Amino acid sequence: MSSTSSRPPTSLPGCPDKCGNVSIPYPFGIGDGCAATRLNRNFTITCNDTFQPPRPMVGDPSMPTEVIDISLEHGEMRVYGPVSYTCFTSDTGPDNYTGGFSWEGTPFIPSTTRNSFMAIGCNTMGIIGSYMRSNPDLFLAGCYSYCQAINSTSDGAPCIGKGCCETTISPNLTDFAAILVFNHSSVWKFNPCFYAMLVEVGWYSFKQQDLVTHLGFINNRAKRGVPVVNDWAIRNGSCPKDGEKAPKDYACVSSNSYCVSASNGPGYICDCSEGYKGNPYLPKGCQG
Incomplete structure (x- = not known):
């Protein structure tokens, strides 16, 4: 998907940003190399095109769960x-x-x-x-x-x-x-x-x-x-303390983004700074 000033990118370049009517924002992704599997393999979404419109699925391939929508801002998946x-x-x-x-x-x-x-x-x-x-x-x-x-x-x-x-x-x-x-x-x-x-x-x-x-x-x-x-959250890490260097696999890679500790269970999510919108998990993902 190409980036424009009016619509910040949501998926990795060259990767689908939708399955049917459902947006699939990074760290989630459809296809090889499109999800943040280094953070968790379950960020991979399978697009089942035997349905019309196609339906996104997550989890164990033998018993996949249908996704209704994904929110980056709230760290939620329905x-x-x-x-x-x-x-x-x-x-x-x-x-x-x-x-x-x-x-x-x-x-x-x-x-x-x-x-x-x-x-x-x-x-x-x-x-x-x-x-x-x-x-x-x-x-x-x-x-x-x-x-x-x-x-x-x-x-x-x-x-x-x-x-x-x-x-x-x-x-x-x-x-x-x-x-x-x-x-x-x-x-x-x-x-x-x-x-x-x-x-x-x-x-x-x-x-x-x-x-x-x-x-x-x-x-x-x-x-x-x-x-x-x-x-949902990045479960295998935590927000760096003030003045600490970000760890190697730190997910909040966009400038104008910040880290928020997960409210349910371990880990953290990322958000765009005030006045910016977009995807904090992508370089240049948060835009003014």
Whole structure:
């Protein structure tokens, strides 16, 4: 991409700056030599052109995660996250799926302020816990949702325990799974599926129809998943102290840029100085 005075460069020269409708700014990049893999190999984005428009993917190639957008200024990446569910077609026949993330060793940590953990269903408890079974702190947070009938819930009601519930998550949560615990015997005939998810605050609004059909919430509202906000940072370093020489792999390379310590987990992000805009991770990336 060529640089102009009105539009500072966002990607490395000669590298794609978009996948479909999503901008891909450096240190992220598509293709060989276009991402800051010296800082972390997970800055590499794969552009899946089997979709129209193409969709950017990040993470393990065997189970990639779809990217919604990337913010340099806020150090955030929004992605589509999985929804855990348990469904009953009879009183004894469950259909289960446990969804989660494993961001160990990556630049990403789910934001504690921009996400909440939610469960949808009657007589169900959602629990979010560490995905790594060897971790002694397996269960980290949970909430309980109760209702005896559909008419005891109402569309748009807050998720405070009737039809849906929500709770906050722990910081530095690099791997987790969403688990459901339920007493389905009295409710499965009108509420065949229970759901649990980590989701962006404000995205979900309760609807009675989410309770009443088989996989209705996923099929109608979450086919690609639900939005989750990850904080990202340069995790293998820190801001140099005043007067200190910048380390060899220091990422804030633009003049008129500065370093900010990460607010969630270790590391730092870069920002353009006041009066400048652009990409602080590129030489001459911050322009007046």
